[in-house]
Amino acid sequence: MTPSKPVASTSSSARLQHPLAAPPSNASFRTPVRSTNDNTSSQIASSSSTASSSAQKPTSSTSRHHPNHSAIVDTFRSFTTPARRALHSGSLPSPHVTGRIRSTPAKFVTPFKTGMKPGEAGRLKLETQQRSLQRSRAPAIPATNTTGKLMDSVRATSVFDMTVPPTRISLSESGLFPQQYTAQEMIDYNVAIEELSQITTPSLASYYSFYTTPQPSDYPFVGVEDQIGPAAALDKLLAHGCSRATKAWVDNAWSLILWKLAGMVALEPERETRVPTFGGAAEGPRWCWNEIWRQLLYRYEREINLGIRAPFHLITTQDHPATAPMVLCVSNIIWPEASSSPEGQQRNHQPLVEVTDGWYLLRAQIDLSMTNALKKGKLRVGRKIAVVGSRLETERKDPLEPLEAYQSTKLVLSGNSSQLAPWHAKLGFQRGPYISTMHSLTPEGGNIALMDIVVLQVHPVAYLEFRIDPDGKKHQEGPRNEADEAACKESWRKKREAAESKIYEMHEKKIARYLSYAERLDHKAAQFAHSLSEDPPENIDSLYEELEVPEDAGQVISQTKGSEAAWLARYIRERLEKDRERVKDELEKEVDDICPSRKVRSFRVIIVQDSRTSKFPSHRTAQLTIWDVMDLKLTEEKPRGYFEIGWRCRVTNLIPSSKAAWMGNEPDSQIFLVSTRVSKWQKLRSLE
Incomplete structure (x- = not known):
């Protein structure tokens, strides 16, 4: 292995070429038609499996014909109906024979062979074979070229055996522990410690290449080179039949694979002394081209052939919420450059953390508590963090593929x-x-996604009223207890009813006044015997406006002519009918101006403690303020807003409050929390 010259970064167009970005096409399907000829039904039944077998005859060594296909077909032949068996034996009467009616029903003959009934051993074995057959078949996924366009429909060929080895164990069961080997011990195990120590981030791993020798003829690679890096790996994948591999996909996989293997070599250096076989033996060295090749094929098979998408792929394409619990690994820390404000003051921006799910990379925005953990060294590159309730922040509304989402998308994490x-x-x-x-x-740790608490003490429900004065300033009144709130609510109700009565009474008087004007105008028009066949006068609007002043209305009516009086009376009634809905809204606004609606929020303070802790003793208690508690109903038997000492609850989305009053972790210390509008409550059974 030797470091190569840094290459230019991948262009934006290369990032768009994600292998899974192309939509899959539907394979053609044709339903066989059953023949209706009774004389030939037995021939079709006996030859159906033969025809199916010949139609699916493999054309190359890569076909997936199941080894127990003939046994499954023979078993399927046994599932025939009694009528078909009778047809084969010739016991059924001829369709031309009439007048013979069977007086007793035929004896029931089970269609299942011995041991093949549902639930019996033979049937269970057959179902197991069929499930194994389905799992062994590779899905038909159309291949694409490096530009993302669909090629001819070709059935995806498996490039890696996904069967889990029976001897595989997890890291927790391995008995290994990080950093238990010294540098000299690693050198004794033939580990290139100087080179591995340079691969501190995935971005640096992309600059490294391996030296290899020509491979056997049964792996027909083209353009075999002594030095193999990401570009040569892409050529070998394409030559191996991995037609949907792209440069951006290989570059990303190469860097993450090498970064992971560098850590695994440091974890278990004694494995590097063993001689591998081509393709990577199960117990062979990890830091070699064979192991890189094996892991590239595994990723291609899992992600592209089988379509199993990684967590970051699901999140950036908005197919899975970012709030789900995840374990991520810190792959890099991006410290921003210090800048100055126009006043000359130094600005220290928050750093960004690059995290990975093992398959892709994303940037993450962190808060002050996580920044302090970075400065103290508790959070550093290579550490794994368990997160929940994270938020996806993107500059683009449309879903993005993970390889193109790095610059415009980031996770927002809460300490x-x-x-x-x-x-x-x-x-x-x-x-x-x-x-x-x-x-x-x-x-300063921000939102608390989920807590499991026990109620220690319950305070009464209280109320706060918020008002806005004519100058636009907000005022807070309270807190009030339930009795005081009930008195304030009753006082407001009476004041509101009085305002409504006064305003609606004035409106009714106005309507009655205008209707009296219309009657007087009708009487005047009748005296002159004028009809509405003539066109309305041009000054009809100005006449109506002059009626708004009661002192001038009598003079306006007396001065109108006969034709004007008829049209004005009609105009008054039409105007009153048209303004009915609009006037209703105006009256409500007038009432709100005199007696505005109340803005009251209920709250309750409870003292809680952790229901259980796995590592540290539960010294702290929390004073939790529950807003809008009267909208909360935890049980059907109790009223809204009810809490009881000893209840165990699970609550989401709490935030810190009264931050200056927080105490440490000493016994009998207290912290302060408050619920939000998106908090969800669930009453659980007590641990006892």
Whole structure:
């Protein structure tokens, strides 16, 4: 192995060429038609399996014809109906014979062979064989070229055996432990410690290449070179039949594979002294081209042939929420350059953390608590962190492929919803939820995704009223207890009813006044015997506006002519009908101006403690303020807002409050939390 010259970074167009970006095409399917000729049904039944077998006859050594196909077909032939068996034996009457009616029903004959009924041993064995047959078949995924365009429909050929070795054990079961070997011990085990120590991040791993010798003829690679890097690996993958591999995909996989293997070599250096076989033996050295090749084929088979997408792939394409529990590994720390404000003051921006799920890389925004952990060395490159409740922040609304999302997308992590994970933890999504405990919480740690608490003390429900004065300033009144809130609510109700009564009474008087105007105008028009056949006068709007002043209305009516009086009376009634809905909204606004609606929020303070802790003693208690508690109903038997001492609850999305009053982790210390509008509560059974 030798470091090569740094190459230019991958262009943006190369990042777009993700192998899974192309939509799969549907394979053609034709349903066989059953013949209706009774005389030939037995021939079709006996030859169906033969025809199917000949139609699926493999054309090359890569075909996946199941080895027990003939046995399964023979077993399937036994599942015939009694009528078909009778047809084969010739016991059925001829269709031309009439007048013969059987008086007793025929004896039931089971269609299953001995031991093949549902639930019996033979049937269970057959179902197991069929499931194994389905798992061994590779899905038909159309191949694409490096530009992302669909090629001719070709059935995907398996390039890696995904069967789990029976001897494989997890890292937690291996008995190994990081950093238990010295540098000299690694050298004794034939480990190139000087070169491995340079691969500190995946981005540096992409500059390294391997020297190799020509391979056997049964691996027909083209353009075999002595020095193999990402570019040569891509050529070999394409020559091996991995037609959907792209430069961006190989560059990303190469860097992550080498970074992982460098850590595995340091974990178990004695394995490097063993002689491998081509393709990478199960117990062979890890730091060699054979192992790189084997892992490239594994990734291609899993992600492209089988379509099993990585967590970051699901998140960036918005097919899975970023809030799910995950274990990630810190792959790099991006410290921003210090800048100055216009006033000359230094600005220290928050650093970004690059994290990986083992398959792809994303940047992550961290808060002050995680930044302090970086400065103290608790959070560094290579550490695994368990996160929950993270948020995806992207500059583009459309879903993105993971290789093109690095620059415009980042995760937002919360220190109170993150914790260090064991070194042997498996990367990716996790089944169980991560529950934060009070020992690990900090006032600057942000959102707390999930807590499991026990109620120690319950305070009464209180109320706060928020008002806005004419100048736009907000005022807070309270807190009030339930009795005071009930009195304030009743006082407001009476004031509101009085305002509504006054305003609606004035409106009714106005309508009655205008209707009286219309009657007087109708009477005047009748005296002159004028009809509405003429066009309305041009000054009809101005006449109506003059009626708004009651003192001038009598003079306006007396001065109108006969034709004007008829049209004005009609105009008044149409205007009142048209303004009915609009006037209703205006009246509501007038009532709100006199007596605005109340903005009251209920809250309750409870004292809680962790229901259980796995590592540290539960010294802290929390004063938890629950907003809008009267909208919360935990049990059907109790009223809204009810809490009881001893209840165990699980609550989401809490945030720190009264940060200056937080105490340390000493016994009888207290912290302060508050619920949010998106907090969800669930009452659980007590641990007892």
